[in-house]
Amino acid sequence: MKILVVAERKDNELRRVTLELAAKAGTLGETSVVEVTGLDRYSALPAVSALAAKAKSDAPDLILTGATLNGRDLGARLAARLGRAYAADCTGLASDGGALVVERPMYAGKIRAKLRVALPAVLSIRPGAFPLPANATPPTVTALPADTSAEKLAFTSFAPTPSSGKRVSLAEARVVVSGGRGLKGPENWHLVEQLADALGGAVGASRAVTDAGWRPNEEQVGQTGKTVTPDLYVALGISGAIQHLAGMTSSKVIVAVNKDPDADIFKIADYGVVGDVFEFVPAFTEAVKKAKASS
Numbered sequence: 001m002k003i004l005v006v007a008e009r010k011d012n013e014l015r016r017v018t019l020e021l022a023a024k025a026g027t028l029g030e031t032s033v034v035e036v037t038g039l040d041r042y043s044a045l046p047a048v049s050a051l052a053a054k055a056k057s058d059a060p061d062l063i064l065t066g067a068t069l070n071g072r073d074l075g076a077r078l079a080a081r082l083g084r085a086y087a088a089d090c091t092g093l094a095s096d097g098g099a100l101v102v103e104r105p106m107y108a109g110k111i112r113a114k115l116r117v118a119l120p121a122v123l124s125i126r127p128g129a130f131p132l133p134a135n136a137t138p139p140t141v142t143a144l145p146a147d148t149s150a151e152k153l154a155f156t157s158f159a160p161t162p163s164s165g166k167r168v169s170l171a172e173a174r175v176v177v178s179g180g181r182g183l184k185g186p187e188n189w190h191l192v193e194q195l196a197d198a199l200g201g202a203v204g205a206s207r208a209v210t211d212a213g214w215r216p217n218e219e220q221v222g223q224t225g226k227t228v229t230p231d232l233y234v235a236l237g238i239s240g241a242i243q244h245l246a247g248m249t250s251s252k253v254i255v256a257v258n259k260d261p262d263a264d265i266f267k268i269a270d271y272g273v274v275g276d277v278f279e280f281v282p283a284f285t286e287a288v289k290k291a292k293a294s295s
């Protein structure tokens with residue numbers, strides 16, 4: 001199988017999802033990685049036009065993008081331009097004889113569907129869906145100049161707002177610690193941040209929290225927020241509404257702390273702590289720090 005991976009960068013570094021895709025694609029077939037260049041920031045039409053021309057000349061069976069904000073936009077447009085099958089936000093991918101079987105969440109994460117996808121196809125793959133092998137070598141990335149003549153529609157683009165955090169990006173973090181309304185107010189967020197820092201992770205929040213203005217919208221996890229697939233997701237004082245679960249149920253290990261033993265979050269948690277976040281979190285953070293210091 002011939003596979004084309006579309007690379008993405010953040011702050012000049014290849015995104016982790018690009019490395020994950022290149023490593024996975026390498027196990028499935030002959031892989032090449034391209035990066036659209038020559039644009040100050042992502043712009044759909046010049047990028048799609050350049051990639052469509054590349055796809056027509058190279059005829060890859062499969063084109064992979066990360067299921068990032070830009071990758072999802074690009075993947076869907078590219079598939080439409082090429083008249084190819086498209087599956088978005090895939091979390092699993094395997095070849096089954098001549099066919100391709102992908103896994104993806106549907107109905108806000110209530111089910112995980114397995115779909116047979118006809119080749120040639122375009123897929124966007126959720127960050128963290130595939131592990132990055134420790135010995136993975138960085139892929140060779142070929143520059144693909146954007147087709148700037150395609151920038152003819154009346155697009156107005158705004159400068160992106162730099163994220164406020166000093167921590168790792170939420171969408172690609174391997175550990176996410178999220179807080180909910182159980183934290184009672186923004187003045188208590190240091191508990192979430194200190195645990196995230198001790199674990200080397202990113203900070204997330206429920207929508208109740210972002211709607212209340214306790215935390216910025218960029219930290220919201222869920223159906224109308226970010227989708228995360230970390231190795232560890234810690235939910236502090238979060239009830240487990242279906243819209244929150246939609247953004248985090250693909251996490252590898254889920255830990256929930258809630259004082260209500262009947263909270264829905266416990267139905268999907270691998271480890272549950274029935275207790276008060278104000279008692280548990282400081283003690284747990286200290287225990288994590290001690291364990292790290294002695295290891």
Ligand SMILES: Cc1cc2nc3c(=O)[nH]c(=O)nc-3n(C[C@H](O)[C@H](O)[C@H](O)COP(=O)(O)OP(=O)(O)OC[C@H]3O[C@@H](n4cnc5c(N)ncnc54)[C@H](O)[C@@H]3O)c2cc1C
Pocket residue numbers: 179180181182183205206207208209220221222223224225226236237238239240241242243244247257258259260263275276277278
């Ligand atoms: C269209 C739509 C889209 C939505 N999109 C999203 C989304 O993307 N993301 C999202 O998160 N929500 C989303 N929501 C909102 C969602 O339905 C819930 O309202 C929200 O997730 C609840 O947030 P929460 O769990 O922080 O708050 P609550 O539901 O109020 O839960 C707070 C929890 O904290 C626990 N608690 C309280 N005090 C303590 C304590 N001291 N120690 C330990 N635990 C304690 C309580 O037992 C409770 O379980 C959406 C809703 C709609 C209608």
